[in-house]
Amino acid sequence: MNALPDRRLFAYRPDLAEEALRGTVAAGQYVTGTPARIAAPVAALRPRPDEAAGIDTQVLFGETVRVLDRADGWAWVKSDVDGYVGYLPETALEAAPETAATHIVAVPRTFAYTGADLRTPAAFALSIGSRLTIVGESETRGTRYFTLEGGQSVIAGHCLLVEDRASDDYVAVAGRFLETPYLWGGRSGFGLDCSALVQLSLMMTGRSAPRDSDMQAAGLGTPIAREELRRGDLVFWKGHVAIMEDETTIIHANGHTMSVAREPLATAIERTGYLYQKPTGYRRPF
Template identity: 45%
Template structure:
């Protein structure tokens, strides 16, 4: 990647770049990109085909396909601009209107509008759905399957901290963005985006993307250390996904500060305050 471009947010491979980069980033070819949507419950965004995971995207995520190689597709996520490689077979190109998101920590897609029918997949918080109707308390999906109506929403949640609390106990997973596994920045992003608050994918981007807190820490503020982010539940407690417990936990802010400093993983980088209300498209 050329100097001055963040690899994670640059829609370009060594072979091709998105047309918007023409004249700014030299590549052999340029493309307008092809719209796509994730059709599997969750997928890794990898640094290279068969490479290491940087982040994840959830079912229904809108993507732009920029390059393809050996069954892999290089994509950019529309929600936060994050780029990476994923399996091309995980994509679909029929794009019905998205009407809802999964608002529960997790849910199942059933083969029929009945809780006794076989489930076909599990979805996580934030999965985007195209609902075409409701029957017996189940929402029918355009691509097939039924989801409990109680687990979806067509309006954003009001409180990111309350959303984060629903993920308490979720296993820690580096780069994770789902109920199956989540990391610190994935938790912050998932909680904020459930409230229609735009949020970058990684903690350094999040720290740079929100204004510093002046005065007392309050509910919903993001707290930063090198490579780590937590969300304040109030002036004294925070919730975060941490490798210390390999899970999403709640702990006193003062205790976390002392523990992180003692481990040589500090210093505390201060607090940042995301917007208080919806400021991004939903669903």
């Protein structure tokens, strides 16, 4: 008997499934979904439409999704960024724009201000990776601001064109998250988990990665031996991933410090042995 597709990446329920699964899973109806855009600064994606349910991942301001169903104030969506499927409040969505985002936030965290002046109140905060559509720009006391569709302003120097890269060195990007709080399922500059650190850091260098550590361990890059480890390689445990900063040191979002932290690999292996055993593998992501 064939195994069912991974529910994290394929949308199906007894009553409804995405059109791509027609002939693979049984469902009462198949839909292609309708496009929408994330209007909240960060929206949690959950495995069921329940605020008490744990967070599987998060989607960021300006990212786009396909809406497969809406009911009781919840939307069942599939992310266009990494294919993740889950439920979020309908209030986190707005209609998809006719034009794509022009810019991306390139610093771990920033603010959208009510006016083009840092002295005006902040309307909301934005995470690295948030997509923005810029409709104008201005300058106040030597600081350039971009104007968003909603009329808010962001610091121009905190943004890049969507086609540009924050860096060619994703480890350097990961290092900018040091001391960011650990959050299970988190995928933003306000809090993130181990695999999101990998995914976001790679994304800001123009590379894509699966969302969860088991997905990354199964197919991101190529396997290597421990003796080959160098800067940028990945170390996997069951349920965890870390980035090699150099041949002996890792950067990882972890539940021990509850933050993104730097640690000797040997120390991490010894410290986590009772819980996670030894590393399960090593990979070079590109």
